[in-house]
Amino acid sequence: MALALEQVGVAFGGFQALAGVSLVVQPGQVMGLIGPNGAGKTTCVNVLTGFQRPTGGRVMLGGRDVSAATAHAMRRLGVARTFQAGRLFTGLDVLDNLAVTGVGLGLSRHHAEVEAIRLLDWMGLAGMQSRSAAGLPYTDERRVAIARALMGKPAFLLLDEPAAGMSEPEAADLAALIRRIATELGVGVLLIEHNVGLVLSVCAHVVVLDGGRVIEAGDRRAILSSRAVREAYLGA
Numbered sequence: 001m002a003l004a005l006e007q008v009g010v011a012f013g014g015f016q017a018l019a020g021v022s023l024v025v026q027p028g029q030v031m032g033l034i035g036p037n038g039a040g041k042t043t044c045v046n047v048l049t050g051f052q053r054p055t056g057g058r059v060m061l062g063g064r065d066v067s068a069a070t071a072h073a074m075r076r077l078g079v080a081r082t083f084q085a086g087r088l089f090t091g092l093d094v095l096d097n098l099a100v101t102g103v104g105l106g107l108s109r110h111h112a113e114v115e116a117i118r119l120l121d122w123m124g125l126a127g128m129q130s131r132s133a134a135g136l137p138y139t140d141e142r143r144v145a146i147a148r149a150l151m152g153k154p155a156f157l158l159l160d161e162p163a164a165g166m167s168e169p170e171a172a173d174l175a176a177l178i179r180r181i182a183t184e185l186g187v188g189v190l191l192i193e194h195n196v197g198l199v200l201s202v203c204a205h206v207v208v209l210d211g212g213r214v215i216e217a218g219d220r221r222a223i224l225s226s227r228a229v230r231e232a233y234l235g236a
């Protein structure tokens with residue numbers, strides 16, 4: 001069951017933010033999405049998660065056309081995301097941040113708490129359960145946001161710049177977590193990152209956007225040897 005964009009276009013008024021974008025995220029794989037600022041990366045995530053309707057093309061989930069699905073429907077269908085800013089519920093503790101999300105997905109309070117505890121444990125965050133979400137250090141907030149996105153056992157997880165503001169060792173820890181999410185949970189991950197080194201170290205397959213179009217797609221070698229990618233990044 002794959003998650004895909006097929007020839008997707010998005011126009012904001014007269015401005016074409018995406019044009020003819022196709023990409024496929026497979027279960028159990030981490031796919032990278034990179035490109036300069038304004039390339040259309042976040043817009044892709046918004047379309048894949050029902051936050052933005054495409055003005056052309058289709059969004060497909062397991063062979064089904066979900067182009068018209070709402071954000072809530074996409075989440076229930078198993079497509080979860082994080083945002084550039086953590087967006088935790090700051091009035092709640094860490095456990096409740098996850099449990100409330102589980103209840104919103106249709107779990108009973110009890111099941112939501114059991115799943116939340118299991119997830120926090122799996123991520124090495126068990127000691128953080130009763131901490132207020134408001135005062136968390138930045139990297140912990142990021143991890144809790146990822147844990148919350150994993151509530152309800154989504155098939156796909158879309159991460160929008162999860163390593164922003166992290167040191168190299170913190171980013172390396174995050175990279176290890178992303179690999180585990182794909183290999184141990186079987187989740188298909190789409191990773192948007194400015195840190196291209198991180199993307200190339202984690203992702204078997206990378207798509208490069210520029211000006212709302214796919215300018216390159218392939219494995220690490222293909223991306224590193226691509227003239228189009230060099231030109232997009234260096235403006236050369």
Ligand code: ADP
Pocket residue numbers: 012015017035036037038039040041042043044
């Ligand atoms: P990236 O994530 O690659 O930096 P975005 O997807 O955020 O790029 O944005 C792509 C382009 O679309 C940018 O030029 C941005 O200004 C524009 N854009 C994004 N969202 C909107 C919107 N809601 N209305 C108008 N323009 C938008």
